[in-house]
Amino acid sequence: MPSKFREIINPSKIHDPIGFTHVVIPKGKKIAFLSGQLAWDKDFQVVGVSDLAKQTNMVYQNIQHAVTVK
Template sequence: MTLECINPQDLPTPDTYTQVVVAKGTKLIFVSGQEPEDIHGKLVGRDDIAVQARQVFANLGRALAAAGALPKHVAKITIYVVDYRRDDHLPIIEAARVALFGDHKPADVVVGVASLSPGYLIEVDAFAVIDGQD
């Protein structure tokens, strides 16, 4: 599997994601939105975006592993945040993100939403590409 990460010279170079990702592989993996829930489906970290962010990225890692993928195979993520405030939320989200992805920087978008399930503050979905032998 090959992910070519491109930051065009005429666009800003982001610290935590890549402007363009070109994915070449044979197996596409689509991960549904991961919520801040434990293995029993119970909400983790009510009213605490940091706890919830860590949980959704940990859940994303487990979902990828179930499909035979690693975080480095992720081409794009979408992050949904209730009442998103960039200055307040972005550093918290980036810390949780780096815990899963390390130096890998998939393309991403952060979407502010009015609500998710009651008490849920964040959700993350993903798209990954691997070769059959990966």
């Protein structure tokens, strides 16, 4: 539902949100709020089970998708 106070973004390259929104940007502001990101791929599969480096990389990829979407 559109809001005059905020823009809600759920990037298509990140898994669908479950009870939350990936990105919220207050209208008229230059700040974005990102929800906690996990090492999940688009299909809710954990990336790099038992491999912290691979999991960290997946989290950074999800953050990158979140902040570059438009």
